[in-house]
Amino acid sequence: MPTREIAGKVVEVDAEGFLCNPNDWTREIAEEIAREEGIEQLTDLHWKVIEFCRADFKARGESPTLRRITKESGVDTKTLYTLFPKGPAKKVARIAGLGKPTGCI
Amino acid sequence: MKRLLVLGAGTAGTIVVNKLRRALDPEEWDITIVDQSEVHHYQPGYLFIPFGIYTRNDVVKPRRDYIPPGVNMILSRIEAIEPDRNRVRLEKDNRYLSYDFLVIATGSQPRYEEVPGLIGPEWRKSIHEFYTLEGAVALARHLRSWEGGHLVLNISELPIKCPVAPLEFLFLADWYFHGQGKRSRVELTLATPLPGAFTKPRASQLLGNLLAEKNIHVVPEFAIESVDAEARKIISYDGQEISYDLLVSVAIHMGDDVIARSGLGNDTNHVPVDKHTLLSTQYPNIFALGDAADVPTSKAGSVAHFQAEIFTENFLRYIDGLEMTARFDGHANCYIESGFGKGFLIDFNYDVEPLPGRYPLPGLGPFSLLQESPINHWGKMMFRWMYWNLLLKGKELPITTHMSMAGKWQ
Ligand SMILES: Cc1cc2nc3c(=O)[nH]c(=O)nc-3n(C[C@H](O)[C@H](O)[C@H](O)COP(=O)(O)OP(=O)(O)OC[C@H]3O[C@@H](n4cnc5c(N)ncnc54)[C@H](O)[C@@H]3O)c2cc1C
Numbered sequence: 001m002p003t004r005e006i007a008g009k010v011v012e013v014d015a016e017g018f019l020c021n022p023n024d025w026t027r028e029i030a031e032e033i034a035r036e037e038g039i040e041q042l043t044d045l046h047w048k049v050i051e052f053c054r055a056d057f058k059a060r061g062e063s064p065t066l067r068r069i070t071k072e073s074g075v076d077t078k079t080l081y082t083l084f085p086k087g088p089a090k091k092v093a094r095i096a097g098l099g100k101p102t103g104c105i
Numbered sequence: 106m107k108r109l110l111v112l113g114a115g116t117a118g119t120i121v122v123n124k125l126r127r128a129l130d131p132e133e134w135d136i137t138i139v140d141q142s143e144v145h146h147y148q149p150g151y152l153f154i155p156f157g158i159y160t161r162n163d164v165v166k167p168r169r170d171y172i173p174p175g176v177n178m179i180l181s182r183i184e185a186i187e188p189d190r191n192r193v194r195l196e197k198d199n200r201y202l203s204y205d206f207l208v209i210a211t212g213s214q215p216r217y218e219e220v221p222g223l224i225g226p227e228w229r230k231s232i233h234e235f236y237t238l239e240g241a242v243a244l245a246r247h248l249r250s251w252e253g254g255h256l257v258l259n260i261s262e263l264p265i266k267c268p269v270a271p272l273e274f275l276f277l278a279d280w281y282f283h284g285q286g287k288r289s290r291v292e293l294t295l296a297t298p299l300p301g302a303f304t305k306p307r308a309s310q311l312l313g314n315l316l317a318e319k320n321i322h323v324v325p326e327f328a329i330e331s332v333d334a335e336a337r338k339i340i341s342y343d344g345q346e347i348s349y350d351l352l353v354s355v356a357i358h359m360g361d362d363v364i365a366r367s368g369l370g371n372d373t374n375h376v377p378v379d380k381h382t383l384l385s386t387q388y389p390n391i392f393a394l395g396d397a398a399d400v401p402t403s404k405a406g407s408v409a410h411f412q413a414e415i416f417t418e419n420f421l422r423y424i425d426g427l428e429m430t431a432r433f434d435g436h437a438n439c440y441i442e443s444g445f446g447k448g449f450l451i452d453f454n455y456d457v458e459p460l461p462g463r464y465p466l467p468g469l470g471p472f473s474l475l476q477e478s479p480i481n482h483w484g485k486m487m488f489r490w491m492y493w494n495l496l497l498k499g500k501e502l503p504i505t506t507h508m509s510m511a512g513k514w515q
Contacts, residue, residue: 067262067372071372085343
């Protein structure tokens with residue numbers, strides 16, 4: 001796996017730039033990846049979703065699908081698309097330092 | 106007497122009972138299979154119905170003809186699975202069936218009601234679908250007299266069965282309208298939530314090029330929020346709008362409600378299993394096969410077939426307390442119709458994405474992989490014969506269960 005430096009830390013990433021090890025993640029890394037994804041400032045609502053996804057990953061061992069985030073985090077789909085434009089589930093997984101959601105094959 | 110109960114007599118369930126009835130001693134094992142309907146559908150054939158290539162009769166046969174002697178077949182809806190009591194409740198006579206081992210093969214179905222605005226006065230008028238037999242037949246009728254205009258094919262959300270079928274639909278539509286001398290009056294668009302034409306990068310690029318060549322537009326990353334059926338447009342969560350004259354929808358698929366009701370499913374009612382053995386992650390005597398299972402590969406008949414082979418081999422060891430040594434590798438193998446009598450073949454698994462090359466199929470092939478050719482089209486047409494005559498009956502098919510790298514270029 002290739003490595004790269006994000007927010008001053010060298011971490012392993014996959015071909016699509018997802019962190020390989022969720023434990024490498026820091027809030028600074030999240031902020032930098034968010035900027036790469038075109039999100040300048042992470043608001044409280046962004047953090048609510050990111051934290052939900054990290055907790056869910058910890059409990060279940062996989063990144064939640066969009067459907068699951070909507071159902072469980074209390075943030076509706078429409079809002080998720082404004083917070084994380086284009087593919088929210090994939091984008092938030094990358095920012096939260098988790099693997100790509102597998103629901104999409 | 107030990108009891109094996111199989112829920113759903115579709116592709117996976119039918120293959121499994123055929124294989125296991127031959128392998129398990131009838132003195133020791135009772136095998137029962139339950140399904141709600143009397144007819145078996147060859148679902149891949151739905152694709153050809155809108156264009157008049159197949160009719161209803163080409164894709165349905167009596168289910169019983171495919172269930173071997175020595176297997177009990179019960180026609181009923183399954184109401185609930187009670188895994189803690191090792192029994193299943195049927196709708197018919199409120200009857201209970203108990204089991205020692207359970208195989209869930211209840212498939213996965215499109216849920217049109219999940220797309221707001223889809224089902225309403227325009228349903229089966231300017232809004233159609235082809236993932237059910239009724240839908241495919243209604244669309245055939247509609248297309249016969251359609252004047253032309255903007256045909257938009259929308260994939261609402263994943264998962265869906267056979268993720269190449271929407272592309273094939275567009276390729277066939279392009280061919281069909283050419284044949285009718287109407288192509289110049291028809292605009293074809295694919296609006297998909299994916300970043301490109303398909304789920305796997307190399308195949309996506311290739312299929313994307315082919316769509317462009319055939320003048321089929323792609324709107325990627327289109328996540329539908331609703332349909333405005335009156336104004337004839339679809340609207341995405343981020344406010345994009347696409348106007349249509351004819352909308353063909355492929356909606357998100359979910360497992361049957363019985364899975365949710367029984368507490369056995371994930372968010373889309375698919376059953377979580379070990380991706381190599383297909384054993385439930387919750388119960389040591391429940392397996393899920395085919396579209397019903399939550400595994401990271403395509404939902405396809407070829408997958409159901411490969412899984413059934415692996416499962417059978419493992420099950421014969423498992424019941425004797427031995428370790429399950431056969432491992433399902435995610436192998437999927439799809440013929441893709443590209444129109445004008447040609448087709449592609451793609452072959453991939455959990456780890457290897459579709460690669461170009463040649464697929465060695467003794468006696469029939471070689472079929473070219475990821476390349477368009479007439480022989481691949483014939484492969485798909487022949488597949489219907491193989492499905493009814495070999496595959497469902499659990500006979501040897503000239504295809505290997507594990508993906509082979511023979512003939513592939515990396
Ligand atoms: C348009 C289209 C094109 C396709 N093209 C291809 C292709 O080219 N290649 C390919 O490999 N695959 C293709 N497929 C996919 C393929 O048909 C399926 O993946 C395959 O049939 C899955 O088999 P299964 O046994 O898991 O489910 P199914 O064959 O769907 O069987 C499920 C069975 O369970 C029964 N059932 C469900 N719930 C209940 C209940 N509560 N009570 C009683 N019975 C119940 C149903 O009646 C059904 O008979 C296509 C599918 C479609 C729709």
